[in-house]
Amino acid sequence: MSESILAANPATREGRPWYRNRKLDQYICFWSVPFFYNLFGLVFVPLSWMMPPRSPTSDIADVIAFMQSPNLLIACTILTLAIGLSAVGNACYMVQMRRMSVSPVFLFAFMAGAIVGAVVGALFPMFCFGLGAFRSGYDPEILQMMYDFGYLSFIGSLGCFVLNWGMLGLAILLDKNNILPKWLGYYVIWQLMTEFFVATVWIAHDGPFAWDGLLAFWFNMVIYVPWQIIVYVCIFRAIRNQPENELRNARFKPGATYA
Amino acid sequence: MNAYLRNPLTYVWALLTVVTVISWWISQGADGGFQTNRMVTLGVLMIAALKVHLVMRYFMEVRRAPTWLKRTTFGWLMLLFCLLCGFGLAYA
Amino acid sequence: MAITTADAEPLPDTNGNTTAPGLVPGEASMWFFILGDLLIFGVYFVCYMVYRGEHAGLFLQSQRHLDQGIGMSNTVVLLTSSLFVALGTEAARAGKAARATRLVGIAFACGAVFPILKLVEWLPKLGAGITPGENLFFMFYYLMTGLHLVHVLLGLVILGFVLRSLRSASTPNMKFIETGGIYWHMVDLLWLLLFALFYLIR
Numbered sequence: 178m179s180e181s182i183l184a185a186n187p188a189t190r191e192g193r194p195w196y197r198n199r200k201l202d203q204y205i206c207f208w209s210v211p212f213f214y215n216l217f218g219l220v221f222v223p224l225s226w227m228m229p230p231r232s233p234t235s236d237i238a239d240v241i242a243f244m245q246s247p248n249l250l251i252a253c254t255i256l257t258l259a260i261g262l263s264a265v266g267n268a269c270y271m272v273q274m275r276r277m278s279v280s281p282v283f284l285f286a287f288m289a290g291a292i293v294g295a296v297v298g299a300l301f302p303m304f305c306f307g308l309g310a311f312r313s314g315y316d317p318e319i320l321q322m323m324y325d326f327g328y329l330s331f332i333g334s335l336g337c338f339v340l341n342w343g344m345l346g347l348a349i350l351l352d353k354n355n356i357l358p359k360w361l362g363y364y365v366i367w368q369l370m371t372e373f374f375v376a377t378v379w380i381a382h383d384g385p386f387a388w389d390g391l392l393a394f395w396f397n398m399v400i401y402v403p404w405q406i407i408v409y410v411c412i413f414r415a416i417r418n419q420p421e422n423e424l425r426n427a428r429f430k431p432g433a434t435y436a
Numbered sequence: 437m438n439a440y441l442r443n444p445l446t447y448v449w450a451l452l453t454v455v456t457v458i459s460w461w462i463s464q465g466a467d468g469g470f471q472t473n474r475m476v477t478l479g480v481l482m483i484a485a486l487k488v489h490l491v492m493r494y495f496m497e498v499r500r501a502p503t504w505l506k507r508t509t510f511g512w513l514m515l516l517f518c519l520l521c522g523f524g525l526a527y528a
Numbered sequence: 529m530a531i532t533t534a535d536a537e538p539l540p541d542t543n544g545n546t547t548a549p550g551l552v553p554g555e556a557s558m559w560f561f562i563l564g565d566l567l568i569f570g571v572y573f574v575c576y577m578v579y580r581g582e583h584a585g586l587f588l589q590s591q592r593h594l595d596q597g598i599g600m601s602n603t604v605v606l607l608t609s610s611l612f613v614a615l616g617t618e619a620a621r622a623g624k625a626a627r628a629t630r631l632v633g634i635a636f637a638c639g640a641v642f643p644i645l646k647l648v649e650w651l652p653k654l655g656a657g658i659t660p661g662e663n664l665f666f667m668f669y670y671l672m673t674g675l676h677l678v679h680v681l682l683g684l685v686i687l688g689f690v691l692r693s694l695r696s697a698s699t700p701n702m703k704f705i706e707t708g709g710i711y712w713h714m715v716d717l718l719w720l721l722l723f724a725l726f727y728l729i730r
Contacts, residue, residue: 359557363558364561367561370675381661385664386667386671392575440615443618445611445614445618449607449608457600463729465730470588481729495611501553512566515570523578527581
Protein backbone atom coordinates (compact mmCIF):
# COMPACT_ATOMS: atom_id res chain seq x y z
CA MET A 178 0.00 0.00 0.00
CA SER A 179 1.75 3.11 -1.12
CA GLU A 180 1.77 6.60 0.35
CA SER A 181 0.29 8.21 -2.76
CA ILE A 182 -2.78 6.00 -2.79
CA LEU A 183 -3.43 6.82 0.87
CA ALA A 184 -3.11 10.51 0.25
CA ALA A 185 -5.36 10.38 -2.78
CA ASN A 186 -8.05 8.26 -1.26
CA PRO A 187 -8.62 8.64 2.48
CA ALA A 188 -11.44 6.11 2.35
CA THR A 189 -8.96 3.24 2.18
CA ARG A 190 -7.76 4.21 5.65
CA GLU A 191 -11.24 3.74 7.09
CA GLY A 192 -11.72 0.28 5.68
CA ARG A 193 -8.50 -1.14 7.09
CA PRO A 194 -8.82 -3.65 9.98
CA TRP A 195 -7.15 -2.66 13.29
CA TYR A 196 -4.19 -4.98 12.78
CA ARG A 197 -3.30 -3.23 9.57
CA ASN A 198 -3.34 0.17 11.30
CA ARG A 199 -0.07 1.89 10.48
CA LYS A 200 0.18 3.23 14.04
CA LEU A 201 -0.30 -0.22 15.56
CA ASP A 202 3.26 -0.18 16.94
CA GLN A 203 2.63 3.07 18.78
CA TYR A 204 -0.71 1.90 20.13
CA ILE A 205 0.84 -1.31 21.45
CA CYS A 206 3.52 0.74 23.20
CA PHE A 207 0.83 3.00 24.58
CA TRP A 208 -1.37 0.22 25.97
CA SER A 209 1.63 -1.44 27.59
CA VAL A 210 1.76 1.58 29.90
CA PRO A 211 -1.36 0.96 32.01
CA PHE A 212 -0.40 -2.72 32.15
CA PHE A 213 3.11 -1.88 33.35
CA TYR A 214 2.04 0.71 35.92
CA ASN A 215 -0.58 -1.59 37.39
CA LEU A 216 1.90 -4.43 37.63
CA PHE A 217 4.43 -2.07 39.19
CA GLY A 218 1.84 -0.95 41.73
CA LEU A 219 0.84 -4.53 42.57
CA VAL A 220 4.46 -5.61 43.06
CA PHE A 221 5.41 -2.66 45.25
CA VAL A 222 2.26 -2.33 47.34
CA PRO A 223 0.23 -5.47 48.09
CA LEU A 224 2.83 -8.06 47.17
CA SER A 225 5.94 -6.76 48.92
CA TRP A 226 4.57 -3.89 51.06
CA MET A 227 7.64 -1.93 50.13
CA MET A 228 5.34 1.03 49.49
CA PRO A 229 4.21 3.19 51.14
CA PRO A 230 7.74 3.64 52.45
CA ARG A 231 8.57 2.30 55.88
CA SER A 232 10.14 4.66 58.37
CA PRO A 233 13.90 5.35 58.30
CA THR A 234 13.80 5.07 62.08
CA SER A 235 12.11 1.62 62.13
CA ASP A 236 13.05 -0.82 64.83
CA ILE A 237 15.79 -3.27 63.78
CA ALA A 238 13.41 -6.21 64.45
CA ASP A 239 10.87 -4.73 62.01
CA VAL A 240 13.59 -4.19 59.43
CA ILE A 241 14.70 -7.82 59.66
CA ALA A 242 11.13 -9.15 59.49
CA PHE A 243 10.48 -7.07 56.38
CA MET A 244 13.77 -7.90 54.69
CA GLN A 245 13.25 -11.64 55.10
CA SER A 246 9.67 -11.83 53.85
CA PRO A 247 9.64 -14.41 51.03
CA ASN A 248 7.27 -12.36 48.87
CA LEU A 249 10.18 -10.05 48.11
CA LEU A 250 11.72 -12.80 45.95
CA ILE A 251 8.54 -13.17 43.89
CA ALA A 252 8.45 -9.38 43.55
CA CYS A 253 12.07 -9.39 42.31
CA THR A 254 11.31 -12.04 39.73
CA ILE A 255 8.26 -10.25 38.34
CA LEU A 256 10.01 -6.91 38.27
CA THR A 257 13.14 -8.09 36.46
CA LEU A 258 10.95 -9.65 33.80
CA ALA A 259 8.73 -6.57 33.46
CA ILE A 260 11.18 -3.68 33.77
CA GLY A 261 11.77 -3.72 30.01
CA LEU A 262 8.21 -2.47 29.62
CA SER A 263 9.28 0.89 31.01
CA ALA A 264 11.42 1.27 27.89
CA VAL A 265 8.42 0.42 25.72
CA GLY A 266 6.30 2.99 27.56
CA ASN A 267 8.97 5.65 27.17
CA ALA A 268 9.07 4.94 23.45
CA CYS A 269 5.65 6.62 23.26
CA TYR A 270 7.15 9.90 24.44
CA MET A 271 10.18 9.55 22.23
CA VAL A 272 8.29 8.92 18.99
CA GLN A 273 6.32 12.11 19.63
CA MET A 274 9.41 14.09 20.71
CA ARG A 275 11.04 13.15 17.42
CA ARG A 276 8.28 15.05 15.61
CA MET A 277 8.98 18.26 17.50
CA SER A 278 10.91 21.11 15.93
CA VAL A 279 13.65 20.90 18.57
CA SER A 280 17.19 19.59 18.60
CA PRO A 281 17.54 15.79 18.95
CA VAL A 282 19.62 16.53 22.07
CA PHE A 283 16.32 16.74 23.99
CA LEU A 284 15.32 13.27 22.81
CA PHE A 285 18.63 11.63 23.68
CA ALA A 286 18.88 13.34 27.07
CA PHE A 287 15.31 12.26 27.82
CA MET A 288 16.17 8.68 26.85
CA ALA A 289 19.32 8.55 28.97
CA GLY A 290 17.52 10.10 31.94
CA ALA A 291 14.67 7.60 31.68
CA ILE A 292 17.13 4.69 31.67
CA VAL A 293 19.01 5.96 34.72
CA GLY A 294 15.76 6.55 36.60
CA ALA A 295 14.32 3.12 35.80
CA VAL A 296 17.43 1.22 36.86
CA VAL A 297 18.09 3.16 40.06
CA GLY A 298 14.46 3.68 40.97
CA ALA A 299 13.05 0.22 40.35
CA LEU A 300 15.76 -2.44 40.10
CA PHE A 301 18.22 -1.29 42.79
CA PRO A 302 15.70 -1.18 45.65
CA MET A 303 14.10 -4.46 44.63
CA PHE A 304 17.47 -6.22 44.55
CA CYS A 305 18.44 -4.72 47.90
CA PHE A 306 15.28 -5.99 49.52
CA GLY A 307 15.39 -9.31 47.69
CA LEU A 308 18.86 -10.12 49.04
CA GLY A 309 17.60 -10.40 52.60
CA ALA A 310 15.05 -13.00 51.60
CA PHE A 311 17.42 -14.87 49.30
CA ARG A 312 19.76 -16.10 52.06
CA SER A 313 18.70 -16.18 55.68
CA GLY A 314 21.45 -15.49 58.19
CA TYR A 315 22.77 -12.11 57.09
CA ASP A 316 23.86 -9.92 59.99
CA PRO A 317 21.20 -7.45 61.16
CA GLU A 318 23.63 -4.59 60.43
CA ILE A 319 23.93 -5.71 56.81
CA LEU A 320 20.18 -5.99 56.47
CA GLN A 321 19.83 -2.50 57.93
CA MET A 322 22.28 -1.20 55.36
CA MET A 323 20.45 -2.84 52.47
CA TYR A 324 17.20 -1.41 53.83
CA ASP A 325 18.64 2.12 53.81
CA PHE A 326 20.18 1.56 50.38
CA GLY A 327 16.88 0.28 48.99
CA TYR A 328 14.78 3.20 50.19
CA LEU A 329 17.35 5.87 49.42
CA SER A 330 17.65 4.65 45.87
CA PHE A 331 13.88 4.26 45.43
CA ILE A 332 12.86 7.69 46.74
CA GLY A 333 16.17 9.39 46.02
CA SER A 334 15.97 8.39 42.37
CA LEU A 335 13.07 10.81 41.83
CA GLY A 336 15.85 13.37 41.47
CA CYS A 337 17.10 11.49 38.38
CA PHE A 338 13.81 12.28 36.71
CA VAL A 339 14.34 16.02 37.07
CA LEU A 340 16.56 15.99 33.98
CA ASN A 341 14.30 13.59 32.17
CA TRP A 342 11.07 15.53 32.65
CA GLY A 343 12.88 18.83 32.29
CA MET A 344 13.90 17.81 28.77
CA LEU A 345 10.33 16.81 27.95
CA GLY A 346 8.93 20.07 29.36
CA LEU A 347 11.43 22.27 27.52
CA ALA A 348 10.92 20.37 24.28
CA ILE A 349 7.15 20.90 24.52
CA LEU A 350 7.57 24.63 25.22
CA LEU A 351 10.13 25.21 22.45
CA ASP A 352 8.38 23.03 19.86
CA LYS A 353 6.78 24.98 17.03
CA ASN A 354 4.87 22.03 15.57
CA ASN A 355 2.43 21.96 18.53
CA ILE A 356 2.76 18.20 18.95
CA LEU A 357 1.74 18.45 22.61
CA PRO A 358 -0.17 21.37 24.20
CA LYS A 359 1.87 24.22 25.70
CA TRP A 360 0.12 24.08 29.06
CA LEU A 361 1.38 20.51 29.36
CA GLY A 362 4.93 21.85 29.12
CA TYR A 363 4.29 24.18 32.05
CA TYR A 364 2.55 21.36 33.93
CA VAL A 365 5.66 19.19 33.46
CA ILE A 366 7.79 21.95 34.92
CA TRP A 367 5.77 22.48 38.06
CA GLN A 368 5.54 18.75 38.63
CA LEU A 369 9.30 18.68 38.32
CA MET A 370 9.74 21.36 41.00
CA THR A 371 8.28 19.05 43.63
CA GLU A 372 10.95 16.50 42.75
CA PHE A 373 13.69 18.86 43.91
CA PHE A 374 12.43 18.34 47.44
CA VAL A 375 13.40 14.68 47.27
CA ALA A 376 17.07 15.59 47.61
CA THR A 377 16.38 16.05 51.31
CA VAL A 378 15.98 12.32 51.97
CA TRP A 379 19.79 12.15 52.13
CA ILE A 380 19.86 14.61 55.03
CA ALA A 381 16.71 14.19 57.11
CA HIS A 382 16.04 11.01 59.09
CA ASP A 383 12.59 11.99 60.27
CA GLY A 384 9.96 14.67 59.86
CA PRO A 385 8.52 16.00 56.59
CA PHE A 386 11.75 15.66 54.63
CA ALA A 387 12.57 12.02 55.43
CA TRP A 388 11.97 9.38 52.75
CA ASP A 389 8.52 8.63 54.19
CA GLY A 390 7.84 12.31 54.92
CA LEU A 391 4.96 14.57 54.01
CA LEU A 392 6.91 16.83 51.66
CA ALA A 393 9.56 14.46 50.34
CA PHE A 394 7.14 11.65 49.49
CA TRP A 395 3.39 12.12 50.00
CA PHE A 396 2.96 15.55 48.44
CA ASN A 397 5.07 14.46 45.46
CA MET A 398 2.84 11.42 44.94
CA VAL A 399 -0.32 13.57 45.11
CA ILE A 400 1.11 15.81 42.38
CA TYR A 401 2.77 13.04 40.37
CA VAL A 402 0.02 10.45 39.91
CA PRO A 403 -2.64 12.67 38.24
CA TRP A 404 0.11 14.34 36.26
CA GLN A 405 1.37 11.04 34.87
CA ILE A 406 -2.14 10.06 33.80
CA ILE A 407 -2.75 13.43 32.10
CA VAL A 408 0.57 13.23 30.24
CA TYR A 409 -0.34 9.83 28.84
CA VAL A 410 -3.78 11.05 27.79
CA CYS A 411 -2.08 13.87 25.88
CA ILE A 412 0.36 11.40 24.34
CA PHE A 413 -2.57 9.25 23.23
CA ARG A 414 -4.16 12.25 21.53
CA ALA A 415 -0.86 13.10 19.87
CA ILE A 416 -0.61 9.58 18.44
CA ARG A 417 -4.21 9.75 17.22
CA ASN A 418 -3.68 13.14 15.57
CA GLN A 419 -0.39 12.21 13.94
CA PRO A 420 -0.82 12.31 10.14
CA GLU A 421 0.09 8.98 8.54
CA ASN A 422 2.57 10.60 6.18
CA GLU A 423 4.59 11.66 9.24
CA LEU A 424 5.21 8.08 10.34
CA ARG A 425 8.90 7.54 9.92
CA ASN A 426 9.08 3.81 9.30
CA ALA A 427 11.45 3.07 6.41
CA ARG A 428 9.52 2.52 3.17
CA PHE A 429 9.29 -1.02 1.76
CA LYS A 430 11.27 -1.17 -1.47
CA PRO A 431 10.14 -4.00 -3.77
CA GLY A 432 12.98 -6.01 -5.25
CA ALA A 433 15.58 -5.03 -2.65
CA THR A 434 18.43 -7.55 -2.44
CA TYR A 435 21.54 -7.98 -0.34
CA ALA A 436 24.43 -6.21 -1.99
CA MET B 437 10.24 61.64 34.42
CA ASN B 438 7.12 63.46 35.58
CA ALA B 439 5.02 60.97 33.67
CA TYR B 440 6.55 58.15 35.73
CA LEU B 441 5.90 60.02 38.96
CA ARG B 442 2.24 60.49 38.04
CA ASN B 443 1.85 56.85 37.01
CA PRO B 444 -0.41 54.82 39.36
CA LEU B 445 2.15 52.00 39.19
CA THR B 446 4.67 54.25 40.91
CA TYR B 447 2.22 55.02 43.71
CA VAL B 448 1.60 51.29 44.15
CA TRP B 449 5.35 50.68 44.32
CA ALA B 450 5.78 53.45 46.91
CA LEU B 451 2.99 51.97 49.01
CA LEU B 452 4.53 48.50 48.75
CA THR B 453 7.92 49.79 49.87
CA VAL B 454 6.46 51.77 52.78
CA VAL B 455 4.45 48.83 54.11
CA THR B 456 7.55 46.62 53.75
CA VAL B 457 9.41 48.96 56.08
CA ILE B 458 6.42 49.08 58.44
CA SER B 459 6.24 45.29 58.62
CA TRP B 460 9.97 45.15 59.38
CA TRP B 461 9.49 47.76 62.09
CA ILE B 462 6.59 45.79 63.60
CA SER B 463 8.71 42.68 63.58
CA GLN B 464 11.59 44.35 65.43
CA GLY B 465 9.14 44.93 68.26
CA ALA B 466 9.64 46.84 71.45
CA ASP B 467 12.40 44.71 73.01
CA GLY B 468 14.36 43.62 69.95
CA GLY B 469 11.95 40.88 68.89
CA PHE B 470 12.58 37.11 69.07
CA GLN B 471 9.77 36.50 71.50
CA THR B 472 6.72 34.63 70.26
CA ASN B 473 4.18 37.33 69.60
CA ARG B 474 0.84 36.65 67.96
CA MET B 475 0.11 40.30 67.27
CA VAL B 476 3.37 40.66 65.33
CA THR B 477 2.63 37.50 63.33
CA LEU B 478 -0.89 38.68 62.55
CA GLY B 479 0.28 42.15 61.53
CA VAL B 480 3.09 40.83 59.34
CA LEU B 481 0.76 38.34 57.62
CA MET B 482 -1.87 41.01 56.98
CA ILE B 483 0.70 43.33 55.41
CA ALA B 484 2.10 40.44 53.32
CA ALA B 485 -1.40 39.61 52.07
CA LEU B 486 -2.01 43.24 51.18
CA LYS B 487 1.27 43.39 49.26
CA VAL B 488 0.52 40.19 47.37
CA HIS B 489 -2.91 41.54 46.50
CA LEU B 490 -1.43 44.79 45.17
CA VAL B 491 1.20 42.98 43.10
CA MET B 492 -1.44 40.72 41.57
CA ARG B 493 -3.93 43.52 40.90
CA TYR B 494 -1.62 46.19 39.53
CA PHE B 495 1.62 44.60 38.35
CA MET B 496 0.15 41.36 37.02
CA GLU B 497 -2.82 43.36 35.73
CA VAL B 498 -5.38 41.03 37.23
CA ARG B 499 -7.61 44.06 37.79
CA ARG B 500 -8.15 44.17 34.01
CA ALA B 501 -8.42 40.39 33.64
CA PRO B 502 -11.61 38.32 33.32
CA THR B 503 -13.65 37.68 36.44
CA TRP B 504 -12.67 34.02 36.78
CA LEU B 505 -9.00 35.00 37.10
CA LYS B 506 -9.77 37.74 39.62
CA ARG B 507 -11.78 35.29 41.69
CA THR B 508 -9.20 32.49 41.45
CA THR B 509 -6.22 34.62 42.48
CA PHE B 510 -8.14 36.38 45.25
CA GLY B 511 -9.55 33.07 46.46
CA TRP B 512 -6.07 31.56 46.58
CA LEU B 513 -4.79 34.53 48.58
CA MET B 514 -7.68 34.44 51.06
CA LEU B 515 -7.43 30.68 51.56
CA LEU B 516 -3.66 30.92 52.07
CA PHE B 517 -4.04 33.87 54.44
CA CYS B 518 -6.65 32.08 56.55
CA LEU B 519 -4.60 28.88 56.75
CA LEU B 520 -1.40 30.73 57.60
CA CYS B 521 -3.14 32.77 60.28
CA GLY B 522 -4.88 29.68 61.62
CA PHE B 523 -1.71 27.62 61.97
CA GLY B 524 0.51 30.61 62.75
CA LEU B 525 -1.55 31.80 65.69
CA ALA B 526 -2.79 28.50 67.04
CA TYR B 527 0.45 27.05 68.40
CA ALA B 528 0.59 26.13 72.07
CA MET C 529 -6.16 42.67 11.36
CA ALA C 530 -9.03 44.63 9.90
CA ILE C 531 -8.13 47.83 11.74
CA THR C 532 -6.95 50.51 9.36
CA THR C 533 -5.06 53.70 10.07
CA ALA C 534 -8.30 55.59 9.54
CA ASP C 535 -9.71 54.06 12.73
CA ALA C 536 -10.00 56.35 15.71
CA GLU C 537 -8.61 53.64 18.06
CA PRO C 538 -6.03 55.20 20.36
CA LEU C 539 -4.29 51.84 20.80
CA PRO C 540 -4.53 49.85 17.56
CA ASP C 541 -4.57 46.12 18.12
CA THR C 542 -1.80 45.48 15.64
CA ASN C 543 0.75 45.03 18.43
CA GLY C 544 -1.34 42.33 20.07
CA ASN C 545 -2.71 44.41 22.91
CA THR C 546 -4.48 41.85 25.09
CA THR C 547 -6.18 44.13 27.57
CA ALA C 548 -9.44 43.62 25.71
CA PRO C 549 -12.13 42.32 28.08
CA GLY C 550 -12.35 38.54 28.37
CA LEU C 551 -8.67 37.92 27.75
CA VAL C 552 -6.05 37.25 30.40
CA PRO C 553 -2.86 39.33 30.29
CA GLY C 554 -0.07 37.39 28.55
CA GLU C 555 -0.36 33.81 27.34
CA ALA C 556 -3.16 31.75 28.88
CA SER C 557 -0.80 28.79 29.31
CA MET C 558 1.50 30.94 31.47
CA TRP C 559 -1.42 31.54 33.81
CA PHE C 560 -1.85 27.78 34.05
CA PHE C 561 1.78 27.58 35.17
CA ILE C 562 1.44 30.50 37.60
CA LEU C 563 -1.69 29.17 39.26
CA GLY C 564 -0.06 25.75 39.64
CA ASP C 565 3.07 27.33 41.04
CA LEU C 566 1.06 29.40 43.52
CA LEU C 567 -0.78 26.26 44.58
CA ILE C 568 2.44 24.30 45.15
CA PHE C 569 4.13 27.13 47.02
CA GLY C 570 0.92 27.62 49.00
CA VAL C 571 1.10 24.01 50.19
CA TYR C 572 4.74 24.50 51.18
CA PHE C 573 3.92 27.73 53.05
CA VAL C 574 1.13 26.07 54.99
CA CYS C 575 3.31 23.04 55.81
CA TYR C 576 6.00 25.40 57.06
CA MET C 577 3.48 27.09 59.32
CA VAL C 578 2.18 23.76 60.65
CA TYR C 579 5.67 22.57 61.58
CA ARG C 580 6.48 26.02 62.96
CA GLY C 581 3.54 25.62 65.32
CA GLU C 582 4.93 22.29 66.50
CA HIS C 583 8.46 23.60 67.06
CA ALA C 584 7.84 27.26 67.88
CA GLY C 585 10.92 27.67 70.08
CA LEU C 586 13.30 26.04 67.61
CA PHE C 587 12.03 28.11 64.69
CA LEU C 588 12.22 31.35 66.67
CA GLN C 589 15.79 30.63 67.81
CA SER C 590 16.82 29.77 64.24
CA GLN C 591 15.24 32.96 62.87
CA ARG C 592 17.83 34.93 64.87
CA HIS C 593 20.49 33.75 62.43
CA LEU C 594 18.78 35.30 59.40
CA ASP C 595 20.00 38.66 58.19
CA GLN C 596 17.01 41.02 58.33
CA GLY C 597 18.87 43.72 56.41
CA ILE C 598 19.58 41.49 53.41
CA GLY C 599 16.02 40.19 53.47
CA MET C 600 14.69 43.76 53.41
CA SER C 601 17.08 44.81 50.65
CA ASN C 602 16.07 41.83 48.53
CA THR C 603 12.41 42.70 48.98
CA VAL C 604 12.97 46.28 47.84
CA VAL C 605 15.17 45.09 44.96
CA LEU C 606 12.45 42.79 43.64
CA LEU C 607 9.66 45.32 44.14
CA THR C 608 11.64 47.96 42.25
CA SER C 609 12.47 45.50 39.50
CA SER C 610 8.78 44.61 39.21
CA LEU C 611 7.86 48.29 38.95
CA PHE C 612 10.24 48.79 36.04
CA VAL C 613 8.94 45.70 34.25
CA ALA C 614 5.38 46.99 34.66
CA LEU C 615 6.38 50.46 33.39
CA GLY C 616 8.28 48.84 30.52
CA THR C 617 5.22 46.80 29.54
CA GLU C 618 3.13 49.98 29.47
CA ALA C 619 5.75 51.75 27.35
CA ALA C 620 5.93 48.85 24.91
CA ARG C 621 2.16 48.82 24.66
CA ALA C 622 2.21 52.52 23.81
CA GLY C 623 4.66 51.69 21.01
CA LYS C 624 7.70 53.30 22.66
CA ALA C 625 10.16 50.45 22.11
CA ALA C 626 13.31 52.38 23.02
CA ARG C 627 11.90 53.55 26.33
CA ALA C 628 10.56 50.06 27.06
CA THR C 629 14.01 48.59 26.40
CA ARG C 630 15.58 51.06 28.84
CA LEU C 631 13.00 50.30 31.55
CA VAL C 632 13.26 46.53 31.21
CA GLY C 633 17.05 46.92 31.20
CA ILE C 634 16.87 48.67 34.60
CA ALA C 635 14.52 45.93 35.82
CA PHE C 636 17.03 43.29 34.73
CA ALA C 637 19.87 45.08 36.53
CA CYS C 638 17.81 45.28 39.73
CA GLY C 639 16.81 41.64 39.41
CA ALA C 640 20.43 40.59 38.95
CA VAL C 641 21.25 42.05 42.38
CA PHE C 642 18.96 39.48 44.03
CA PRO C 643 21.09 36.34 43.44
CA ILE C 644 24.22 38.25 44.47
CA LEU C 645 22.64 39.28 47.77
CA LYS C 646 21.44 35.70 48.19
CA LEU C 647 25.02 34.45 47.92
CA VAL C 648 26.20 37.15 50.34
CA GLU C 649 23.58 35.83 52.72
CA TRP C 650 24.13 32.10 52.21
CA LEU C 651 27.90 31.74 51.98
CA PRO C 652 28.81 33.02 55.48
CA LYS C 653 26.00 30.90 56.89
CA LEU C 654 27.20 27.76 55.17
CA GLY C 655 30.78 28.66 56.16
CA ALA C 656 29.67 28.87 59.79
CA GLY C 657 28.28 25.33 59.51
CA ILE C 658 24.60 26.31 59.31
CA THR C 659 23.52 23.88 56.59
CA PRO C 660 20.11 22.43 55.66
CA GLY C 661 20.88 19.54 58.00
CA GLU C 662 21.10 21.93 60.97
CA ASN C 663 17.41 21.65 61.85
CA LEU C 664 13.92 21.65 60.37
CA PHE C 665 13.79 25.44 60.08
CA PHE C 666 16.94 25.63 57.99
CA MET C 667 15.83 22.72 55.82
CA PHE C 668 12.68 24.70 54.98
CA TYR C 669 14.68 27.90 54.64
CA TYR C 670 17.30 26.61 52.21
CA LEU C 671 14.85 24.53 50.18
CA MET C 672 12.19 27.18 49.73
CA THR C 673 14.50 30.14 49.18
CA GLY C 674 16.57 27.87 46.91
CA LEU C 675 13.53 26.92 44.86
CA HIS C 676 12.64 30.60 44.69
CA LEU C 677 16.19 31.45 43.59
CA VAL C 678 15.80 28.99 40.70
CA HIS C 679 12.67 30.94 39.75
CA VAL C 680 14.63 34.21 39.91
CA LEU C 681 17.40 32.86 37.66
CA LEU C 682 14.83 31.55 35.17
CA GLY C 683 13.11 34.94 35.35
CA LEU C 684 16.35 36.72 34.50
CA VAL C 685 16.76 34.49 31.45
CA ILE C 686 13.19 35.32 30.40
CA LEU C 687 13.81 39.07 30.92
CA GLY C 688 16.89 38.69 28.71
CA PHE C 689 14.67 37.27 25.94
CA VAL C 690 12.17 40.10 26.48
CA LEU C 691 14.99 42.62 26.02
CA ARG C 692 16.13 40.87 22.86
CA SER C 693 12.59 40.85 21.51
CA LEU C 694 12.19 44.58 22.31
CA ARG C 695 15.44 45.46 20.62
CA SER C 696 15.21 43.35 17.48
CA ALA C 697 11.56 43.48 16.40
CA SER C 698 10.11 46.54 14.72
CA THR C 699 6.75 45.98 16.44
CA PRO C 700 7.23 44.41 19.86
CA ASN C 701 5.57 41.05 20.50
CA MET C 702 3.24 42.25 23.27
CA LYS C 703 1.99 38.79 24.13
CA PHE C 704 5.50 37.61 24.90
CA ILE C 705 6.46 40.75 26.84
CA GLU C 706 3.35 40.50 29.01
CA THR C 707 3.96 36.81 29.61
CA GLY C 708 7.54 37.45 30.74
CA GLY C 709 6.29 40.31 32.89
CA ILE C 710 3.65 38.36 34.78
CA TYR C 711 6.15 35.57 35.43
CA TRP C 712 8.55 38.12 36.93
CA HIS C 713 5.81 39.62 39.11
CA MET C 714 4.96 36.13 40.38
CA VAL C 715 8.60 35.69 41.43
CA ASP C 716 8.29 38.99 43.31
CA LEU C 717 5.02 37.92 44.91
CA LEU C 718 6.45 34.64 46.18
CA TRP C 719 9.38 36.45 47.74
CA LEU C 720 7.03 38.81 49.61
CA LEU C 721 5.52 35.76 51.31
CA LEU C 722 8.88 34.08 51.91
CA PHE C 723 10.19 37.30 53.48
CA ALA C 724 7.22 37.51 55.84
CA LEU C 725 7.29 33.83 56.81
CA PHE C 726 11.01 33.32 57.31
CA TYR C 727 12.23 36.72 58.47
CA LEU C 728 9.40 38.63 60.07
CA ILE C 729 6.79 36.55 61.88
CA ARG C 730 7.36 35.91 65.56
